[in-house]
Amino acid sequence: MSSDRREGQQETTVNGNGAVGSNSQPVAPTTMRATATKNSGQRLRQNPNNEHRPDSYEDLQLDFPNSMYSSLEKYLPPSILVLSREEKVKFMTEIMLRHLPHGERSRAQRHKDYRQKIISNYQPLHRELYTLVPALCFVPTFINAINEGTEESIKSILSQPSTGVFIDNFEHWVGETKFRIMRPNTMNKYGAVLDDFGLDTMLDKLMECFIRPISKVLFNDVGGATLDSHHGFVVEYGKDRDVDLGFHVDDSEVTLNVCLGNQFVGGELFFRGTRCEKHVNTATKSDEIFDYCHVPGQAVLHRGRHRHGARATTAGHRVNMLLWCRSSVFRELKSHQKEFSSWCGECFCEKEEEKGRAIDALRKKLFKVARVTQA
Numbered sequence: 001m002s003s004d005r006r007e008g009q010q011e012t013t014v015n016g017n018g019a020v021g022s023n024s025q026p027v028a029p030t031t032m033r034a035t036a037t038k039n040s041g042q043r044l045r046q047n048p049n050n051e052h053r054p055d056s057y058e059d060l061q062l063d064f065p066n067s068m069y070s071s072l073e074k075y076l077p078p079s080i081l082v083l084s085r086e087e088k089v090k091f092m093t094e095i096m097l098r099h100l101p102h103g104e105r106s107r108a109q110r111h112k113d114y115r116q117k118i119i120s121n122y123q124p125l126h127r128e129l130y131t132l133v134p135a136l137c138f139v140p141t142f143i144n145a146i147n148e149g150t151e152e153s154i155k156s157i158l159s160q161p162s163t164g165v166f167i168d169n170f171e172h173w174v175g176e177t178k179f180r181i182m183r184p185n186t187m188n189k190y191g192a193v194l195d196d197f198g199l200d201t202m203l204d205k206l207m208e209c210f211i212r213p214i215s216k217v218l219f220n221d222v223g224g225a226t227l228d229s230h231h232g233f234v235v236e237y238g239k240d241r242d243v244d245l246g247f248h249v250d251d252s253e254v255t256l257n258v259c260l261g262n263q264f265v266g267g268e269l270f271f272r273g274t275r276c277e278k279h280v281n282t283a284t285k286s287d288e289i290f291d292y293c294h295v296p297g298q299a300v301l302h303r304g305r306h307r308h309g310a311r312a313t314t315a316g317h318r319v320n321m322l323l324w325c326r327s328s329v330f331r332e333l334k335s336h337q338k339e340f341s342s343w344c345g346e347c348f349c350e351k352e353e354e355k356g357r358a359i360d361a362l363r364k365k366l367f368k369v370a371r372v373t374q375a
């Protein structure tokens with residue numbers, strides 16, 4: 001099976017822990033280093049200033065994930081904290097850039113240029129999609145449940161359909177201008193990275209305001225409560241498009257998969273149990289087999305490490321939007337702790353077997369003691 005299937009072609013990005021991200025987030029240009037600001041001699045604080053309330057950077061098109069700027073702000077020296085938001089951005093970008101290895105910096109530069117080219121040439125058909133207006137995108141019951149934010153309210157809407165996003169316009173533009181776009185992954189020859197088309201701020205909001213509250217309840221064990229970056233893209237299947245998608249795990253903690261349409265036959269998702277890196281190729285247990293038929297307008301939310309694939313779309317045209325949500329906190333913790341995979345079906349079984357063996361050994365020991373005392 002294909003594990004972390006995008007690894008081969010990821011644009012490496014820093015996502016807080018130095019962990020590899022995919023090509024979701026643009027990163028800073030190398031030239032910014034050469035044009036270092038007058039503040040570049042300043043150093044970060046050793047400890048965060050937890051009293052400080054960071055600025056919001058959500059509305060800006062930034063070189064690193066927006067949430068990283070808010071987090072880093074607590075470490076700014078007092079003389080920088082008083083500067084304008086733009087100056088703080090410049091200072092923090094320089095710092096983050098300094099921590100990128102050289103090869104990644106030039107790759108980052110190319111990706112930034114690539115995005116800039118798209119943004120300055122592409123005319124969005126539905127500009128309203130670039131700001132997430134909940135009332136236009138979701139049914140009221142969904143919004144109410146998120147606002148309530150309880151386990152009960154979240155669970156009550158899990159089978160509710162959520163509305164789609166129009167993406168056909170991208171492909172039309174790509175066809176007309178013959179612009180060579182980067183595909184979302186190595187397995188899909190069709191589809192597009194939504195973040196490259198300027199939708200990253202909107203998708204960040206979707207993740208923070210809607211996916212994170214749900215994941216906090218459902219997938220807390222894989223960092224659902226701390227999702228802080230994403231990779232958003234669309235995939236297309238059918239005649240003259242991709243046919244199916246092999247068995248794989250995603251480079252995400254939580255994946256949102258929304259079926260946008262249109263009419264199609266086939267394309268079912270098949271799930272085969274959640275696995276950590278060590279157990280990704282182990283056998284499937286019968287209770288882990290789950291097949292799901294896509295329905296336009298409906299979304300599936302699953303752990304990224306839940307092994308899955310998509311069967312052939314045998315007729316029509318299927319378009320799905322994927323939002324791979326990641327948690328830098330979870331990845332950081334995982335890299336330091338061995339016992340960090342309670343969510344892996346195989347680790348769980350190994351633990352249960354171990355427990356069984358320990359109980360067996362204890363029983364035998366007690367039995368022996370009882371026999372000795374009886375004799």
Ligand SMILES: O=C(O)CCC(=O)C(=O)O
Pocket residue numbers: 235245250257269308309310320322
């Ligand atoms: O085609 C689908 O619905 C699944 C897509 C998917 O699993 C992915 O892109 O990671």
Ligand SMILES: [Fe+2]
Pocket residue numbers: 248249250255308
């Ligand atoms: Fe996937």
